[in-house]
Amino acid sequence: MDISTLCIHGSDDTSHNTGSVTVPIYQTATFVHPAVGQSTGYDYSRVQNPTREQLEKIVAKLEGGADALAFSSGMAAITVMMELFRIGDHIIASADLYGGSIRLFHSISEKNGIIFDFVDRMDSSNVNSYIKPETKAIFIETPSNPMMQVTDLFAISKVAKENNLLLIVDNTFLTPYFQNPIDLGADIVVHSGTKYLSGHNDTLAGFLVVRTAELSEKLRFIYKTIGACLAPFDSWLIIRGIKTLAIRMEKQQENAIRLAIWLMEQPKVKKVFYPGLNTHPDYDISIKQARGFGAMISFEVDSNETAIRMLERVNLALYAESLGGVETLITYPMLQTHADVDQTEREKKGINDKLLRLSVGLESIDDIIDDLAQALS
Ligand SMILES: *Cc1c(COP(=O)(O)O)cnc(C)c1O
Numbered sequence: 001m002d003i004s005t006l007c008i009h010g011s012d013d014t015s016h017n018t019g020s021v022t023v024p025i026y027q028t029a030t031f032v033h034p035a036v037g038q039s040t041g042y043d044y045s046r047v048q049n050p051t052r053e054q055l056e057k058i059v060a061k062l063e064g065g066a067d068a069l070a071f072s073s074g075m076a077a078i079t080v081m082m083e084l085f086r087i088g089d090h091i092i093a094s095a096d097l098y099g100g101s102i103r104l105f106h107s108i109s110e111k112n113g114i115i116f117d118f119v120d121r122m123d124s125s126n127v128n129s130y131i132k133p134e135t136k137a138i139f140i141e142t143p144s145n146p147m148m149q150v151t152d153l154f155a156i157s158k159v160a161k162e163n164n165l166l167l168i169v170d171n172t173f174l175t176p177y178f179q180n181p182i183d184l185g186a187d188i189v190v191h192s193g194t195k196y197l198s199g200h201n202d203t204l205a206g207f208l209v210v211r212t213a214e215l216s217e218k219l220r221f222i223y224k225t226i227g228a229c230l231a232p233f234d235s236w237l238i239i240r241g242i243k244t245l246a247i248r249m250e251k252q253q254e255n256a257i258r259l260a261i262w263l264m265e266q267p268k269v270k271k272v273f274y275p276g277l278n279t280h281p282d283y284d285i286s287i288k289q290a291r292g293f294g295a296m297i298s299f300e301v302d303s304n305e306t307a308i309r310m311l312e313r314v315n316l317a318l319y320a321e322s323l324g325g326v327e328t329l330i331t332y333p334m335l336q337t338h339a340d341v342d343q344t345e346r347e348k349k350g351i352n353d354k355l356l357r358l359s360v361g362l363e364s365i366d367d368i369i370d371d372l373a374q375a376l377s
């Protein structure tokens with residue numbers, strides 16, 4: 001079945017016979033047992049809830065995984081995933097990551113005894129030099145946040161397999177509509193469901209999608225123990241969001257391509273980071289491994305004053321954190337998503353006081369361009 005059809009018909013809810021076209025919201029904490037030692041399949045909503053279960057089935061199908069687990073946020077998903085590791089385990093992560101992941105690794109995982117190497121522009125040639133006997137996993141985001149670097153997933157997955165490492169890929173930016181890391185060899189796919197899967201800037205959610213039943217079993221145990229599960233109503237909102245994922249991704253990408261080209265022509269814009277521009281260094285890898293480029297653009301303006309003025313002058317584009325919704329958002333990574341990242345580390349990556357990030361929304365792109373033009377003038 002085509003992915004756009006799966007977005008709409010990916011659930012298989014048979015637990016009710018009302019003819020309801022949508023999955024019901026099972027707003028219950030617990031479930032009655034039919035008899036001693038018997039279960040309807042549901043015991044307690046931390047472990048499983050029928051609404052959440054349908055959402056998980058949809059996401060597992062979209063990513064081609066054996067299972068998907070739905071969490072209360074993307075960070076909750078990554079935090080639970082880190083419980084697969086123990087003191088002394090070593091993880092190789094790309095240096096350019098969502099700021100929250102960097103904060104989790106530095107301030108919590110390291111305290112718990114996990115050791116990290118952060119690799120700038122990780123690829124199959126340089127990753128080998130970081131592998132040691134304690135290495136257990138490679139964690140990447142592609143395209144990365146906010147510098148839009150693309151990692152060759154197939155090449156990295158070969159290295160991971162040869163060395164018996166888990167390959168973990170944060171696929172938030174492209175979504176399963178444009179990219180399926182499991183097909184390219186990943187073992188675990190991470191999503192902030194808050195972003196494109198929800199699509200409307202109205203709820204938080206997170207996912208782990210796993211390649212194997214074995215990983216599912218391990219993570220389900222941690223999941224029910226820790227309890228960072230997605231509520232029934234929020235699960236329902238994400239099911240609804242996913243129904244329009246295909247059309248949103250197509251249109252937001254179309255808008256992003258128009259905007260990236262426009263930005264390139266602006267004298268006050270010095271650099272544009274968007275993998276859909278054929279001048280982007282990773283354009284060829286993007287074409288090879290993904291079906292699209294997404295709708296996230298970072299760009300550097302000529303001065304800090306221009307950046308601040310733009311953030312203060314925009315009307316239609318909203319100066320806010322987050323991404324992936326129908327509203328165009330403009331973000332200042334230095335002060336927002338990456339505020340907790342060490343300054344030298346941050347600036348080395350290019351996240352400086354002139355860098356802005358756009359999550360291109362679903363508005364008419366002409367209106368967005370008019371807004372950005374007046375803000376930039
Ligand atoms: C937002 C985001 C996260 C964290 O997700 P939350 O839902 O905000 O907890 C993780 N990775 C990426 C790439 C993100 O954009």
